[in-house]
Amino acid sequence: MKTNADERxxxxxxxxxxxxxxxxxxxxxxxxxxxxxxxxxxxxxVLRPHMKTAKSVDVxxxxxxxxxxxxxxxxxxxxxxxxxxxxxxxxxxxxxxPASALRAMEICRRTGVDLxxxxxxxxxxxxxxxxxxxxxxxxxxxxxxxxxxxxxGLKPDDPKLLEVADRIVAAGANLVGILAHAGESYSLSSPxxxxxxxxxERQAAVAAAETxxxxxxxxxxxxxxxxxxAHFAKSLEGITELRAGVYxxxxxVQHGVGVCTVDDIAxxxxxxxxxxxxxxxxVLIDAGWMALSRDRGTASQKVDxxxxxxxxxxxxxxxxxxxxxxxxxxxxxxxxxxxGKSMPDLPVGTRVRILPNHACAMAGxxxxxxxxxxxxxxxxxxxxxxxxx
Numbered sequence: 005m006k007t008n009a010d011e012r013x014x015x016x017x018x019x020x021x022x023x024x025x026x027x028x029x030x031x032x033x034x035x036x037x038x039x040x041x042x043x044x045x046x047x048x049x050v051l052r053p054h055m056k057t058a059k060s061v062d063v064x065x066x067x068x069x070x071x072x073x074x075x076x077x078x079x080x081x082x083x084x085x086x087x088x089x090x091x092x093x094x095x096x097x098x099x100x101x102p103a104s105a106l107r108a109m110e111i112c113r114r115t116g117v118d119l120x121x122x123x124x125x126x127x128x129x130x131x132x133x134x135x136x137x138x139x140x141x142x143x144x145x146x147x148x149x150x151x152x153x154x155x156x157g158l159k160p161d162d163p164k165l166l167e168v169a170d171r172i173v174a175a176g177a178n179l180v181g182i183l184a185h186a187g188e189s190y191s192l193s194s195p196x197x198x199x200x201x202x203x204x205e206r207q208a209a210v211a212a213a214e215t216x217x218x219x220x221x222x223x224x225x226x227x228x229x230x231x232x233x234a235h236f237a238k239s240l241e242g243i244t245e246l247r248a249g250v251y252x253x254x255x256x257v258q259h260g261v262g263v264c265t266v267d268d269i270a271x272x273x274x275x276x277x278x279x280x281x282x283x284x285x286x287v288l289i290d291a292g293w294m295a296l297s298r299d300r301g302t303a304s305q306k307v308d309x310x311x312x313x314x315x316x317x318x319x320x321x322x323x324x325x326x327x328x329x330x331x332x333x334x335x336x337x338x339x340x341x342x343x344g345k346s347m348p349d350l351p352v353g354t355r356v357r358i359l360p361n362h363a364c365a366m367a368g369x370x371x372x373x374x375x376x377x378x379x380x381x382x383x384x385x386x387x388x389x390x391x392x393x
Contacts, residue, residue: 129168188201322356
């Protein structure tokens with residue numbers, strides 16, 4: 005008996021797909037990838053893409069058409085997956101625990117990959133000695149820098165910066181540099197503010213690197229990056245590498261920030277209309293938060309996109325139609341509050357595409373991409389993606 009998974013693997017046309025399912029527009033992906041690659045080249049830095057959004061070696065082949073290059077990952081499962089596919093220069097950009105560091109060094113021992121860790125405390129630095137002794141592999145580590153009060157890391161002028169650096173070296177590990185992430189840039193929406201955030205990120209990282217070098221630490225890598233600041237930086241003097249991830253797909257949050265247009269967004273969830281409630285102004289689809297995610301990242305922006313902006317089956321935006329509510333396996337389409345427009349005719353059986361608030365979150369709900377090209381109904385390929393930790 006043929007299963008849903010079997011049908012998805014053999015599908016060649018959109019009409020063959022069982023919904024909800026994830027679509028990836030190859031041309032938009034390639035355009036987005038070329039855009040940031042050109043900026044990194046112009047700015048004179050190495051681009052180290054963050055694969056946490058795509059989690060797919062097939063996407064990686066479009067990012068690096070000439071073979072595996074330097075990447076960033078967010079889970080040890082991703083690190084192992086990409087190492088097994090030939091990637092040899094990987095940064096694990098989440099604060100390490102002793103257990104994750106042990107797993108990371110086991111991957112290094114098995115594959116020969118250079119897998120760099122991230123930390124910001126003396127306790128983490130001291131743990132590297134036990135990791136080295138247990139695995140026989142010398143760990144390499146970044147010190148995480150806090151440039152905008154967004155998450156973890158040390159401030160550039162924090163005395164602990166030097167203490168942590170000294171303890172990394174005392175543990176017999178390699179201090180490879182500074183790593184910063186301007187996460188607060190996601191809350192901005194004007195070009196001037198984004199340019200300022202990018203320059204603040206740069207200055208903070210350079211200041212921290214200079215402090216370490218004055219202490220005698222080489223600090224060869226000065227790594228910064230977020231998708232907004234990567235696209236708005238005017239200068240990266242003193243920076244050696246740039247990281248970004250969601251730029252490959254973009255999403256409605258990035259559109260609200262001002263980094264991309266709706267036409268740049270490369271992924272959508274394909275869904276089917278399964279009910280109509282004209283008395284309420286609702287159209288029901290078979291994609292709820294299990295397919296779209298619960299992410300409501302646009303709720304704090306100027307334009308609230310609900311659980312996603314709705315397009316027709318060819319990917320053309322249906323003006324002011326959003327997924328206004330979502331339960332586990334149902335979404336409710338309605339007109340944006342204050343629109344003044346009427347719901348388009350979407351009878352039962354109609355296919356629609358939902359643009360993501362947060363591409364990482366939407367993609368994370370699915371096991372694979374059905375690759376398409378623009379409005380064409382043919383499926384070009386099926387690309388698997390890694391999940392888990």
